[in-house]
Amino acid sequence: MHFDLTKHNIGxxxxxxxxxxxxxxxxxxxxxxxxxxxxxxxxxxGTAYLRFCPAYALFDFSSNKEADPVAK
Structure with missing residues (x-):
């Protein structure tokens, strides 16, 4: 679990x-x-504006197709 607001996880x-x-x-x-x-x-x-969802980060999920895969 890694909460980094600079890595967008919302597509x-x-x-x-x-x-x-x-x-x-x-x-x-x-x-x-x-x-x-x-x-x-x-x-x-707020999550749409920041393009970051803490629940997505908790489960290592990303709907952002442009981002790199989530590293564990």
Whole structure:
């Protein structure tokens, strides 16, 4: 397990899905949904912006096809 924020482990498609889902969850919070959805949306937007997911790093997974394979 290695948490290095400079090594991107989120690919372009994954990043787009996270950004859209995060934005939808944040908007739904302002329209009357529960605040937990907004919190999850903020996390999704943050991981999409940083292109790094700690859960992916925990399991040595990467959806970024341009990156080198994860070294153990």
């Amino acid at each position: 372009n498609t994954d990043r787009l899905i996270r950004a859209i889902a995060g934005a939808v969850l944040i908007v739904s919070t302002f329209l009357g949904s529960h605040w937990v959805g907004g919190l999850i949306g903020a996390v999704l937007l």
